[in-house]
Amino acid sequence: MTHTPQVAVHHDPREMARAAAARLITRIVDTQAARGTASVVLTGGRNGNGLLAALAESAARDAVDWSRLDLWWGDERFLPEGDPDRNVTQATEALLAHVPLAPERVHAMPASDGAYGNDADAAAAAYAEELARAAAPEHHLGVPAFDVLLLGVGPDTHVASLFPEHPGVRETGRTVVGVHGAPKPPPTRVSLTLPAIRAAREVWLLAAGEDKADAVALALSGAGELQAPAAGAYGTARTLWMLDTAAASRLPRDLASPPTA
Numbered sequence: 367m368t369h370t371p372q373v374a375v376h377h378d379p380r381e382m383a384r385a386a387a388a389r390l391i392t393r394i395v396d397t398q399a400a401r402g403t404a405s406v407v408l409t410g411g412r413n414g415n416g417l418l419a420a421l422a423e424s425a426a427r428d429a430v431d432w433s434r435l436d437l438w439w440g441d442e443r444f445l446p447e448g449d450p451d452r453n454v455t456q457a458t459e460a461l462l463a464h465v466p467l468a469p470e471r472v473h474a475m476p477a478s479d480g481a482y483g484n485d486a487d488a489a490a491a492a493y494a495e496e497l498a499r500a501a502a503p504e505h506h507l508g509v510p511a512f513d514v515l516l517l518g519v520g521p522d523t524h525v526a527s528l529f530p531e532h533p534g535v536r537e538t539g540r541t542v543v544g545v546h547g548a549p550k551p552p553p554t555r556v557s558l559t560l561p562a563i564r565a566a567r568e569v570w571l572l573a574a575g576e577d578k579a580d581a582v583a584l585a586l587s588g589a590g591e592l593q594a595p596a597a598g599a600y601g602t603a604r605t606l607w608m609l610d611t612a613a614a615s616r617l618p619r620d621l622a623s624p625p626t627a
């Protein structure tokens with residue numbers, strides 16, 4: 367099965383971020399060499415931003431042709447433009463401001479004071495249209511086949527803004543949804559759905575810390591995606607979980623490999 371997950375365990379969050387950044391640089395460079403451009407979907411949260419900061423610090427970052435990289439977001443906290451809690455604001459501080467990206471290839475999700483006002487559902491529909499415009503005709507769902515889609519994993523197994531048993535995780539038709547009443551603040555968000563996430567070639571999930579150990583064990587032990595959204599996040603070619611030793615500490619023995627770096 368293509369979505370049988372691979373698990374890589376690292377000593378601590380910093381090592382995990384460094385290793386993930388090195389892997390991502392290699393993936394982007396290889397993809398650009400083969401196809402000209404590459405696409406990456408970013409995530410919010412400490413681990414996703416830790417990866418971006420490690421990428422900014424890496425000497426190898428100059429191997430990437432930043433002008434031929436498309437960036438998308440898996441989810442966004444629906445807040446005003448420039449709000450420090452917006453995922454795009456944090457990604458900009460960590461990496462985007464430090465590399466020569468092509469602005470038209472940076473596909474941030476709308477802000478709550480933008481063209482759709484405070485209507486997260488309208489913002490989600492607009493982002494779905496933007497994705498559909500970028501999708502090749504053979505991508506029937508209306509989402510590009512992203513090269514790498516990054517996801518942080520929450521202590522309740524949420525990914526992007528898809529929370530256990532919430533309406534967003536049940537969505538099968540739309541590719542992007544407005545999320546209302548999210549248990550993680552802020553309550554209003556915009557998120558890719560599981561079908562959109564599963565259009566990606568590679569899905570990489572990041573989790574570090576003791577508070578993630580139960581979530582990681584649950585998601586990797588055959589739980590259903592309504593109960594454990596992270597279990598429903600997999601790519602068409604590869605699904606890679608990157609963990610630190612604390613987050614991996616309750617994994618069934620056959621899944622936990624020794625620390626790699």
Ligand SMILES: O=C(O)[C@H](O)[C@@H](O)[C@H](O)[C@H](O)COP(=O)(O)O
Binds near residue numbers: 411
């Ligand atoms: O906007 C967000 O908050 C997210 O995209 C969310 O899904 C996040 O990735 C996880 O909650 C993990 O966050 P940490 O890496 O901070 O634990």
